[in-house]
Amino acid sequence: MNQFTFYNPVKLVFGKESLEQLNDMVKAYSNGNKVLLTYGGGSIKKTGLYDEVMEKLSDFEVFELAGIEPNPRVETVRKGVEIVKAHDIDFIVAVGGGSVIDGTKLIAAASKYDGDAWDIVTRKAQVNDAVPFGTVLTLSATGSEMNSGSVITNWETNEKLGWGSPLVFPKFSLLNPEVLYTLPEHQTVNGIIDSMSHLLEQYFNEADNTEVQDQMISGVLKTVMKTGPIAVKDPKNYEARETLMLSSTVALNGFLRLGYVGDWATHNLEHAVSAVYDIAHGAGLAILFPEWMRYVSKQSPARFVKFAEDVFNVEASLSDEDKINYAIDELQNFWTSLGAKQKLSDYGVNAEDLEAFADKTLIYGPFGNFYKLQREDILAIYKAAL
Numbered sequence: 001m002n003q004f005t006f007y008n009p010v011k012l013v014f015g016k017e018s019l020e021q022l023n024d025m026v027k028a029y030s031n032g033n034k035v036l037l038t039y040g041g042g043s044i045k046k047t048g049l050y051d052e053v054m055e056k057l058s059d060f061e062v063f064e065l066a067g068i069e070p071n072p073r074v075e076t077v078r079k080g081v082e083i084v085k086a087h088d089i090d091f092i093v094a095v096g097g098g099s100v101i102d103g104t105k106l107i108a109a110a111s112k113y114d115g116d117a118w119d120i121v122t123r124k125a126q127v128n129d130a131v132p133f134g135t136v137l138t139l140s141a142t143g144s145e146m147n148s149g150s151v152i153t154n155w156e157t158n159e160k161l162g163w164g165s166p167l168v169f170p171k172f173s174l175l176n177p178e179v180l181y182t183l184p185e186h187q188t189v190n191g192i193i194d195s196m197s198h199l200l201e202q203y204f205n206e207a208d209n210t211e212v213q214d215q216m217i218s219g220v221l222k223t224v225m226k227t228g229p230i231a232v233k234d235p236k237n238y239e240a241r242e243t244l245m246l247s248s249t250v251a252l253n254g255f256l257r258l259g260y261v262g263d264w265a266t267h268n269l270e271h272a273v274s275a276v277y278d279i280a281h282g283a284g285l286a287i288l289f290p291e292w293m294r295y296v297s298k299q300s301p302a303r304f305v306k307f308a309e310d311v312f313n314v315e316a317s318l319s320d321e322d323k324i325n326y327a328i329d330e331l332q333n334f335w336t337s338l339g340a341k342q343k344l345s346d347y348g349v350n351a352e353d354l355e356a357f358a359d360k361t362l363i364y365g366p367f368g369n370f371y372k373l374q375r376e377d378i379l380a381i382y383k384a385a386l
Ligand code: NZQ
Pocket: 039, 040, 041, 042, 043, 044, 047, 068, 069, 070, 071, 072, 096, 097, 098, 099, 100, 102, 138, 139, 140, 141, 142, 143, 144, 147, 149, 150, 151, 179, 180, 181, 182, 183, 184, 187, 190, 191, 194, 252, 267, 281
């Protein structure tokens, strides 16, 4: 493996009573009394979580930014920045899924910057400071609650871009698996697919001697595949929710990528699609990941054979090609069995869109740390996914 430094400062509070700590946590990390509460389109009001959070924050002067969208938009972030600047907010509490948390990360950073928030996403501006914030997670999927990344959409330019900074790690994240009981089924499914995709992105890396990491990743993948269907069938199964919530957090908190960076091409391919078609991130990955695997396994098969052995316990007597095909088909069948679609055209994407998607993926040049995709590779994968 490569030399590495591991750093993750997020205080993670996990369990049924985690919200009880909200008041103490905000007091511990805030420099004052003014709190901005950020949330999405209203699910927290329906579930009652909003009232619970407001009660815990009763010692503070609370301002609100509601309406952070799934695939959070820079316009909404700008509104949050205005509130923070106008009222000199000391601390932000994000209550929601990856979108609310990602939007909040950009509010936190852009509030300490004089220019426009989008400059940070496009890396025109560096992050030098950020308003401290904590999260109450309501959807297990992205791992955003314990990492320093964020993905923001700009509908004026049809761009969906990732950015990150060590200054936007949450100070704390409160995770109560019971909060997941109210998730619509397709969001549970998207969360399963997204967390599995994070594990896959990291499994496909170029470093040598990563057996510890390989087995940790395979173990979490197999656990999610065993547990996911239980949560889909029985949404109030506490043990299943608990397992999935922990899985999605560890899948992208940096601990499984010690000594390498992971491939991450498929995420780039997906973000280009959801920059144009407002489809859920997990739904796009379910289509693109198997096609990325089919394509890249032809160019660089050895790691895929190991994947088939580690995760799908394929029969030793099979040829390498059969092992690979079996593993990819099993993965795709698993996602389909949960309700995921298999083709981009199921979401209205058509052949004329593919060049534009490829342009978007290439803004920083050819990409993929395990296998570098050039334009013709990208188009071949999109075509197979159409
Ligand atoms: O907006 P509300 O009304 O709250 O409803 C949300 C939203 O419509 C609903 N929801 C969330 N928790 C709920 C609930 N409904 C009922 N009960 C609950 N407990 O679910 C919908 C989707 O929420 P969203 O936050 O968009 O989902 P997710 O957590 O999957 O986040 C997706 C976003 O994260 C980005 C994706 O690209 C996408 O924009 N990602 C962020 C990453 C990161 N920061 O590390 C990495 C990922 O790979 C990903 O790219």
